[in-house]
Amino acid sequence: MKNELTRRQFLGTACKALTAGILIPAAGLSIFSQTSTAGTVTQQASWEKVWKGKEWGFVVNTEKCIGCGRCVLACKKENHVPEDHEVYRTWVERYVENGKGEVNIDSPNGGLDFPPLGETDAKQFFVPKLCNQCHNPPCVQVCPVGATYKTGDGVVLVDQKRCVGCRYCIQACPYGARFLHPKTKVADKCTWCYHRIQKGMRPACVTVCPVGARKFGNLKDQESEVTKIIEHERVLTLKREQGTKPMVFYIGLDEVVV
Amino acid sequence: MLGFIYPNELEINWGLFIVLYPYLTGLVAGAFIVSSLYHVFGINKLKPVSRLALISALALLLVAPMALISHLGQPLRALNLMWTPNLTSAMAGFGYIYSFYLIIVLLEIWFMYRKDLVLFSQTKPGILGKLYSILTLGAKDISEKALHMDHKICTMLAIIGIPSAAFLHGYVGFIFGAIKANPWWSTPLMPVIFLLSAIVSGIALLIVVYWATCRIRRIKIDHDCLQTMNKYLVIFLASAFILEVLEVIHMGYESEENWPAIKGLITQVIPASYFGVQIGFMVLSFFLLLMARSKKVSQLTSRTMSVTSGLMILASVLAMRFNVVVGGQLVSKSLAGYSKFHVPLFEEGIIPTIGFLILPFIILAVLAQLLPPWMEGEKDYQTTNETERVTDDDTVDEWSPAVSSTIDA
Numbered sequence: 001m002k003n004e005l006t007r008r009q010f011l012g013t014a015c016k017a018l019t020a021g022i023l024i025p026a027a028g029l030s031i032f033s034q035t036s037t038a039g040t041v042t043q044q045a046s047w048e049k050v051w052k053g054k055e056w057g058f059v060v061n062t063e064k065c066i067g068c069g070r071c072v073l074a075c076k077k078e079n080h081v082p083e084d085h086e087v088y089r090t091w092v093e094r095y096v097e098n099g100k101g102e103v104n105i106d107s108p109n110g111g112l113d114f115p116p117l118g119e120t121d122a123k124q125f126f127v128p129k130l131c132n133q134c135h136n137p138p139c140v141q142v143c144p145v146g147a148t149y150k151t152g153d154g155v156v157l158v159d160q161k162r163c164v165g166c167r168y169c170i171q172a173c174p175y176g177a178r179f180l181h182p183k184t185k186v187a188d189k190c191t192w193c194y195h196r197i198q199k200g201m202r203p204a205c206v207t208v209c210p211v212g213a214r215k216f217g218n219l220k221d222q223e224s225e226v227t228k229i230i231e232h233e234r235v236l237t238l239k240r241e242q243g244t245k246p247m248v249f250y251i252g253l254d255e256v257v258v
Numbered sequence: 259m260l261g262f263i264y265p266n267e268l269e270i271n272w273g274l275f276i277v278l279y280p281y282l283t284g285l286v287a288g289a290f291i292v293s294s295l296y297h298v299f300g301i302n303k304l305k306p307v308s309r310l311a312l313i314s315a316l317a318l319l320l321v322a323p324m325a326l327i328s329h330l331g332q333p334l335r336a337l338n339l340m341w342t343p344n345l346t347s348a349m350a351g352f353g354y355i356y357s358f359y360l361i362i363v364l365l366e367i368w369f370m371y372r373k374d375l376v377l378f379s380q381t382k383p384g385i386l387g388k389l390y391s392i393l394t395l396g397a398k399d400i401s402e403k404a405l406h407m408d409h410k411i412c413t414m415l416a417i418i419g420i421p422s423a424a425f426l427h428g429y430v431g432f433i434f435g436a437i438k439a440n441p442w443w444s445t446p447l448m449p450v451i452f453l454l455s456a457i458v459s460g461i462a463l464l465i466v467v468y469w470a471t472c473r474i475r476r477i478k479i480d481h482d483c484l485q486t487m488n489k490y491l492v493i494f495l496a497s498a499f500i501l502e503v504l505e506v507i508h509m510g511y512e513s514e515e516n517w518p519a520i521k522g523l524i525t526q527v528i529p530a531s532y533f534g535v536q537i538g539f540m541v542l543s544f545f546l547l548l549m550a551r552s553k554k555v556s557q558l559t560s561r562t563m564s565v566t567s568g569l570m571i572l573a574s575v576l577a578m579r580f581n582v583v584v585g586g587q588l589v590s591k592s593l594a595g596y597s598k599f600h601v602p603l604f605e606e607g608i609i610p611t612i613g614f615l616i617l618p619f620i621i622l623a624v625l626a627q628l629l630p631p632w633m634e635g636e637k638d639y640q641t642t643n644e645t646e647r648v649t650d651d652d653t654v655d656e657w658s659p660a661v662s663s664t665i666d667a
Contacts, residue, residue, distance in 0.1 A: 140346075
């Protein structure tokens with residue numbers, strides 16, 4: 001009987017063991033999580049500083065675009081989009097109405113190779129397209145692994161190291177702005193040249209446009225060109241019925257534009 | 259390419275492997291539901307196929323994710339879906355739902371075969387005996403009480419399994435139905451349509467597999483069992499047909515902005531696989547199945563009709579998966595044109611697709627050797643004398659499981 005534990009002793013020991021069992025791993029975990037969150041906290045803070053007071057916006061003036069395709073080429077070169085593949089972060093569409101109610105739309109090689117237009121009285125114009133960096137992006141909603149996300153200054157990006165290449169986001173984008181990168185085999189799309197705009201530069205396509213059909217700027221800055229245009233001119237976004245709230249605003253959009 | 263498509267739409271992103279996935283999981287869900295009709299709802303006439311249904315479900319279930327993972331741009335990151343799921347994504351639950359269902363099926367098979375495993379481990383010689391011994395996981399108690407418990411657990415698993423199977427497949431439908439950017443996919447009916455066509459394809463598969471295994475084993479086919487499957491097939495086929503057609507009629511009647519593009523898709527781009535195979539085969543097999551149920555036709559004719567309809571339905575549902583998955587991507591999101599689908603031979607092309615369609619049957623053949631789904635009391639029977647034998651032989655022996663008559667599970 002001496003060697004046997006009394007009920008009280010047993011319960012006491014059990015309680016101690018249980019407390020130790022919970023506290024020791026918990027302490028270890030808390031130390032571990034402190035160190036790991038410390039890293040993310042500072043990173044988070046620095047990004048918040050970067051994003052503060054910024055919401056990027058894009059304006060496309062279809063009345064100015066001449067369909068030269070320089071933006072398409074500049075984008076391909078700037079963002080390492082393979083030139084020998086039919087994939088585009090930005091492209092230009094041409095609309096020609098023949099007066100009989102018929103509309104012909106084309107975008108040969110993304111707008112790099114428009115054949116010259118014949119002499120005609122038909123209504124014709126170009127519409128440059130790119131990622132709309134939607135306020136309510138369906139691509140971010142459907143990504144199963146959270147590889148695509150929206151930054152604090154309003155740009156939708158893809159984490160190339162996390163993307164599994166399931167292409168659900170490509171299906172979900174109503175604008176056809178996404179594609180599977182032929183080399184990296186992950187989803188790819190226009191980032192409004194996020195690497196450039198972080199350094200105070202404009203996106204490559206905006207820089208090279210010879211007629212100023214593409215404008216880029218901070219919508220939270222009342223003095224920026226894009227804010228002024230949106231405030232003073234009549235602009236439209238694409239496929240409003242999809243509820244995506246695009247952040248690319250078009251001047252001179254026609255009802256036939258798809 | 260027809261008309262105008264966005265430049266990035268030149269490539270069809272979800273190809274044949276993504277056609278296969280809903281097809282294979284559909285067969286799984288259907289086969290499982292047949293086995294549950296016996297286990298849970300007590301449709302005893304389905305007993306001869308109850309085990310066969312379950313191991314067929316497993317064979318197909320093992321192959322389904324192979325097609326899916328092979329399709330990924332980064333297959334090695336597939337498990338990210340489970341480690342870092344994005345909760346707003348309809349696709350993020352896939353890994354969990356699939357794993358849960360796989361566990362249910364494995365458990366049900368294990369409990370169903372436990373007695374057989376124990377007996378095999380004692381009777382089979384050498385390595386095979388060892389293998390069975392390992393498969394018993396050390397649970398070698400086959401007393402009446404233990405077997406009764408097995409049976410109860412099996413029924414419970416089958417009960418959990420029905421909503422799981424329905425969820426696994428309805429969920430695949432939701433993945434498509436919830437894409438507002440695609441007018442051919444975006445409908446709340448999609449999960450229901452997927453589920454019904456899944457059940458239809460599963461029953462059709464079992465009719466064909468049951469018939470084929472009986473032929474191979476030279477065993478008399480249980481006509482009652484076949485007729486029962488035939489009956490359920492007719493019911494589910496009619497429901498699936500109504501919903502599939504209703505959806506299109508509804509779109510056409512409303513004639514919204516999307517309709518001209520959808521109409522063009524089914525009448526100009528995929529008319530053969532839509533009207534010919536998907537809808538046409540459904541209608542044909544529906545009437546064949548009804549005729550097969552008539553008392554005026556002989557058993558042999560009735561059987562031939564049922565099996566033919568089974569094969570036609572398998573083709574019809576495969577075409578339906580194709581028409582949804584690929585068809586939906588052929589319509590440009592600009593609604594002004596259609597992409598073209600190029601099928602390569604290798605990569606995500608014809609040859610591996612056929613491979614993925616054959617593989618489940620190879621696995622099934624191995625499983626059937628390892629875990630015989632056959633029941634005792636089946637009649638030995640020469641296929642050559644089929645017609646004579648069938649007509650004068652209407653009585654069917656009492657069915658009992660292969661190893662023991664006590665396991666009903």
